[in-house]
Amino acid sequence: MSPLWFLKVSALRRVFGVVLVAAMGVFLLMPLLTMALWAFAQTWQYPSLAPTVYSLKWWAWVFQNGDVGHAVFYSFTTAPVVTLLSAVICLPAAYAFSRLRFPGKRFFFVSLLATNAFPKFGLYISIATLFYRLNLMSTFVGVVLIQLINTLVFMTWIPAAGFDGVGRELEEAARDAGAGPMRVFFRITLPIALPSIIVAAVLAFLAAFDEAQGTLVVGLPNIVTMPVLMYRLVSNYPEPVSAVFSILLAIPSIILLLFARRYLIAGYLAAGFTR
């Protein structure tokens, strides 16, 4: 018997399942659906449960707006660059944390946690003053560096656990069969660790893509990404504008979710954090 014994009774289990799925649906999805409805609303008078008049006019407005175009451009250029840069910086380190013996290993590994522990706003202001001196304010490079901070933990911890999972016997067998170290790495080690690297890259991309606070501090006025623009839309424009824009902003994330879902459930994220 499992600790949730009542789930073994078929009828009770069905009832519990229906209730749980319904509760989660309401809690997690209904807000998103309400927002999606707003995107097609011309007017939605309280207490009507659906928009009273539907319209696509806000979609036209959003697509014709020059600020939106710029924000889309900068979001889709900064986030991939951040992800690549993060991979170049962190993946070799992840390999070292998994496979090499060196002094201070545990310290360097855990120290990355500090990127999460400092309240970001104070940090961003201090970084901004540093960037003033280096002429990085309101530049592409400055925004990339700011967004890089939030990716370090994902890009190092998760692939390190991935490299842990590659059996040394396999590598040694390949070595014994005459494969050189490079060949062993690219034919054996990397393919086995790849799901971890994919999960890390997806999460790093999302972290960069969603970053608004630092980008706001460092990027204005030249570089405005989609989340930064969203702050302005929420406070300054009618409801449907933010709703339409939110849907656009959510599309890349949802595509990534469908792509990375099975790896996430398979525990690659958790392995990095419990290692």
Place this chain on the structure above:
Amino acid sequence: MGNARQLPGQPYERRSRLKEGVLGLALALLPFAVLVALVVIPAIDSLLFSLGQIPKNNVAFSTGMHLISSPHLTLAVYRNLFASKYFAADLALTLSVTLFSVILVVVVSYGLALYVRFTHDRFSRLVRSLYLVPMFIPIVIASYALITFWGDHGFLNAVFSHLGLAFSTPIFHEAGIVLGQVWQGIPFAVLLLGSGLDNIAEEQIEAARDVGARMFTVFRKIVLPLNLVPLLIVTTFTFIGVMGSFTVPYLIGPNAPQMLSVEMSSHFGDYNQPQPAVAMAIVTFVIAAIAGAAYVWGTSRDERKSR
């Protein structure tokens, strides 16, 4: 992890270990250098500024109002901060939001993780997909969506009014912040807690049940001990994440008192008082560091045990 192919003490062994150590350090130093440049140095700058050292070349700091400047280190900024009743209210709100959020995230996520682990039908498959959704919705969007659903004259309000029920919105109240944090925190927590549960064999639990152990005993004696480290990690990361969060309290929190992150931002921008803002950041950091220490303690203890 020992490599027993070479006898210890041989010159070749020693040289290759040295090479390995140097290479390992060099590779590990890459992300560490980014950390030092973009986190440690700015954090030290902030700390010194909050202790009365005003940098000349930093316009954002040196043109602030009510600056406390001192030739030696001083705690005056902190004394003023802790004497202020507004700060006390903000700190109390921050701590209570953090505490409630952590408890709710852990309880709800643990329940979901247990359900997903020990049932295998179409409902649990559906739950497995559902709980991941918030991980992929940018938090700006999520906050906005939560407002349209839970807000005054929002969708839920309309449903309640059709049913003739009274409704009081959590949006722009403390409860709204907690709501947003729970919404956002669930995926990471369930993934981590679930990974710990995957290591528990169902036979183990059935055996315990067969000898008459009660459900709670099974949980306390078998499930919990095997899942302690993931639990600690979820608690730490949720704690640190909520403490430092900005978007959720900024968009769905009350006007006053506010969480410290939002208060910091208004002190920087609207009030032009960077020094108290930076001091608040340091206070938050110290509290987060205590949680971080719990994480380090928990994971390193586990590592020693597993060797």
